[in-house]
Amino acid sequence: MTESSKYLVVGAGLAGAAAAWKLAAAGHEVTILERDEPASHRGSSHGSARIFRYAYADEFYARSVAESRTLWNELEQLHGADLIDPVGAVDHGTHRDPEQLARVLVAVGVEHNLLTADQARQRWPQIQFESRVLWQPGAGVIDAEGSVNAMVAQARKHGARLLTDWTVASVQERSHGYRLVxxxxxxxxxxxxxxxAGGWLPQLLGQLPLPSGFLAGIPKFTVRQEQVFHFHYREANKTRQAWPTFIHNNGNIEVYGLPGGRDAGFDGQKVAEYNGGRIIPSAADQTGVVDPANRERVVDYVRMNLPGLDPEPYAETTCLFTNTPNEDFVIDRAGGLTIVSPCSGHGAKFAPLIGEWAAGLATGTRDVPARFRAATL
Ligand SMILES: Cc1cc2nc3c(=O)[nH]c(=O)nc-3n(C[C@H](O)[C@H](O)[C@H](O)COP(=O)(O)OP(=O)(O)OC[C@H]3O[C@@H](n4cnc5c(N)ncnc54)[C@H](O)[C@@H]3O)c2cc1C
Known part of the structure; x- marks a missing residue:
């Protein structure tokens, strides 16, 4: 027997969970189909630590973070607990351009300070600084998996169903709607x-009844198997509270770091090279095996730039980036099919807003920024 639902959401990562929450909260009948379980360990939303920051060189994204923060507040209130730990963030390095980031934050009205390298060194002796440093006290660490579960719980509270171990192989168009196989x-x-569908989307696109013109307009996705490493705090800087999140780009390497969450025992800093993982055809091709050369690069980086960490990783894992060439998200619609690909390594902080955008586009009640609708324009 074929079951039915007015709205189906395929995938229960941050994007699917958020879309399901917003659709169900608006009173729609929703079913979520997930090939694994919410926040799948083979996807992009697992684990408990993602950076929430306002600093973007592009004002559009900084404004969107501010809009998203309001929705995070709503979610935290409904959930009854914080999902973002407000540890603050520093951005530094000549190629990160802290001065330009500060100009954007002035325009958007986000609290921040621009410090000299000496001032920053005094405040965070556990980090080496060679440039001016942007400090954002309102930044923090998002509990990614906790947020997925909170949004799925909200969706279910409004009557949504969740079916796990349900892999969508293809979608067929029918006279009224769609049949998912x-x-x-x-x-x-x-x-x-x-x-x-996160990193599975590039492969799934060929199995969807999308007009060829629409398909041709979707930017080319690149899926990367990224890797992250956890380093213990040295004795003098042991507490997690002493560490902000950071992004450092010195022109040779771009590295981000943040206090590790639950899955790393809250016991060290998570550090990774941005876009340091190998390119794979699709999520199905991931191996989960860390590249030793990347581990060596990150360990060398920690040894030279993070004196407050023991440069021997105590934990490591892989995760998927699904990138577009300009790192914009794709949120677009053809008929009753809405495609949502908000990754490029920076989508977590926008999750509730992505839910609003996706649900609004799918129901025809809200448009999304034109830059996300490349296939339709
Ligand atoms: C290592 C790493 C660090 C990151 N750091 C940050 C950060 O600091 N700040 C930030 O803002 N963002 C960050 N991000 C980005 C952020 O985590 C992603 O934007 C976000 O998780 C993307 O969620 P998603 O729902 O699109 O994809 P996913 O979480 O991968 O969800 C897709 C889901 O679809 C399911 N699925 C796939 N195919 C099918 C199918 N055929 N049938 C049914 N179900 C299917 C999968 O099982 C999966 O659960 C980071 C990402 C990674 C990997």
Whole structure:
């Protein structure tokens, strides 16, 4: 027997969970189909630490973070606990251009300070600084998996269903809506479908009934198997509270770091090279094996730039980036199919806003920024 739902959301990462929450909260009948479980360990939203920051060179994104923060407040209130730990953030390095980031924050009205390298060294002796430093006290660490679960719980509170171990193999167009075919041949019908399949999207696109012109307009995705490493704090700087999140780009390497969360025992800093992972055709091709050359680069970086950390990683894992060439998100719609790909390594902080954008586009009640609708324009 074929089941049906007015709205189907494919994927329960941060994007799918947020879309399902916003659709269900608006009173729609929603079912989430997830190939694994929410915040799958093979996707992009697992673990408990992502950077929440306002600093973007592009004012559009800084403004969107401010809009997103309001929705995070709403989610935290509904959830009954914080999902963002406000540890603050520093941005530094000549190629990170802290002065330009500060100009954007002035324009958006976000609290910040621009410090000299000496001032920053005095405040955070555990970090080496060679340039001016942007400090954002309102930044912090997002509990990614906790946020997925909180949004799925909100969706379910409004009547949404969650079906796990349900892999969508293809989608067929019907006279009214769509038929989703599971990998074992089962089917599920819906009037509208939101596809939030993360790193599986590039492969799935070929199995969707999308007009060829629409498909041709979607930017080329690059899926990377990224890797992150956890380093213990040295004795003098042991507490997690002493560490902000950071992004450092000196022209040779771009590295980000943040106090590790639950999955690393809250016991050290998570550090990674941005876009340091190898390119794979699709999420299905990930191995979960850390590249030793990347580990060596990150360990060398920690040894030279983070004196407050023991440069021997005590934990490591992989995760997927699904990048577009200009790192803009893709949120676009053809008929009753809405495609949502908000990654490029920076989508977590926008999660509730992505839910609003995706749900609004799918229901025809809100438009999304034109830059995300490349295929339609
Ligand atoms: C290492 C790492 C660090 C990051 N750091 C930051 C950061 O500091 N700040 C920030 O803002 N962002 C950060 N991000 C980005 C952020 O985590 C992503 O933007 C976000 O997790 C993307 O979520 P998603 O829902 O699009 O994808 P996913 O979380 O991958 O969700 C997709 C889901 O779809 C399911 N699925 C796939 N195919 C099917 C199918 N055929 N049928 C059914 N289900 C399917 C998958 O199992 C998965 O659960 C980081 C990402 C990574 C990987």
């Amino acid at each position: 599971r990998d074992n041949g089962e089917t599920f019908d819906a009037e509208n479908v939101v596809i939030a």
